[in-house]
Amino acid sequence: MNQSGYITDKLSKLGYRLTPQRMMILSVIENSDNHISAEEIHTQIVAKYPNVNISTVYRTLELLKRLSLVTEINLGGGQVRYHPANKGHHHHLICQECGTIIDLDESALAPLKDTLLREYKFIADLRHLAIFGRCVNCQR
Amino acid sequence: MNQSGYITDKLSKLGYRLTPQRMMILSVIENSDNHISAEEIHTQIVAKYPNVNISTVYRTLELLKRLSLVTEINLGGGQVRYHPANKGHHHHLICQECGTIIDLDESALAPLKDTLLREYKFIADLRHLAIFGRCVNCQR
DNA sequence: ATTCTAGTTGAAACTAATTGCGATTACAAA
DNA sequence: TTTGTAATCGCAATTAGTTTCAACTAGAAT
Structure with a gap:
């Protein structure tokens, strides 16, 4: 060991x-x-x-x-x-209706990170986020 | 009552x-x-x-x-x-070092919401988010 | 090899939140 | 007004996670 x-x-x-x-x-x-x-x-x-x-x-x-x-x-x-x-950063879109989880590359949040840094001088820790909502199959 | x-x-x-x-x-x-x-x-x-x-x-x-x-x-x-x-949506930037909380208007996350809808057809619930990180005073 | 001690651990108590279940009740229908 | 019942409640048990504190130990210093 x-x-x-x-x-x-x-x-x-x-x-x-x-x-x-x-x-x-x-x-x-x-x-x-x-x-x-x-x-x-x-x-x-x-x-x-x-x-x-x-x-x-x-x-x-x-x-x-x-x-x-x-x-x-x-x-x-x-x-x-x-x-x-160190195994790579990514995010998840989680459907609150059916539970489906869509994986998202780190880059999807890069624009937000940049905006927060530029406008608020805030270094956001956006390495592993869960975003809840509704997937395409569960929208009414 | x-x-x-x-x-x-x-x-x-x-x-x-x-x-x-x-x-x-x-x-x-x-x-x-x-x-x-x-x-x-x-x-x-x-x-x-x-x-x-x-x-x-x-x-x-x-x-x-x-x-x-x-x-x-x-x-x-x-x-x-x-x-x-119904009292309005907003977000918070929370400094993990000093605890300072910066309030953020809902609009700050509108671009992200749009991107997720366009690219993943996912309706994200981004009405009240806490984003952790480091404020301008606590960056080394 | 032995000693020292700050860092670490196990055990038990505690906190925030959830769940199962029998008892209660708001409110629609008689 | 009374009745019926599904929704809701209180209570106690449970779960996930944190904290306190005395006992232990990894690893540096002798």
Whole structure:
């Protein structure tokens, strides 16, 4: 369990401790290809290492968010989900009627980001947004 | 306690029951000039009418959301906040460093809304957005 | 190898919000 | 005015996430 990835290296360089719990959590996040919840991370870890507390998972995610190493998103399923920031940014259009999710490239929000910077001198964190509404099939 | 407002009228016309609990909740929402939380609504009501349960407040807010009579927003304070939809739409830029909140007119997101409609035929609900980032004073 | 200590963890308590269910009630129809 | 019933409510349990605090430990310093 020493295959260090991008996030692990970053944490180490920044002087954070690499505890076994953190290594496990980082490994699960880096090896998941879609958005994963805290609960799912915890379940995967507990299977092999029953002594990891869910609050440690939340605390690690909090740390990774603060360091911009993961982005979080609320897709409307009652749980916040996480994604490694270095695996590319994107957004989601979520239909509130049928639940369909349309993926959107980061570039779709670039004009908005530019406008906010120009007019308000505000650097918006628009790396992973969920936009709710109605898809083409659910419009009345 | 029968001064019916805009939301009350709407609910009535749609065939929803006007229970005393609902009337109280609607009155508090319509008379609050800024964003209010479920907890705050409940506290205000309980002062005069101690038998209203907090879950009724949440359920009423859920209904009003579904009917687009209120918009909700997460300003980052650990509670979701609510605003009557008929009192005008707007957005907020929230600085994650100092907490400053810059208010934004609805029109700021009109170009994005148009793009999503044109390119994805998606009707985005962009009536009350919180955009996190860094304000001009907190940029390094 | 041993010691030191700030960073980290587990456990339990707590907060915001949601849900299941039996009891209550607004209001339409008799 | 009374009745019937689906909508609504209160209560208690549940879920997702956060916080507090005492105990533990990674990793630097000796």
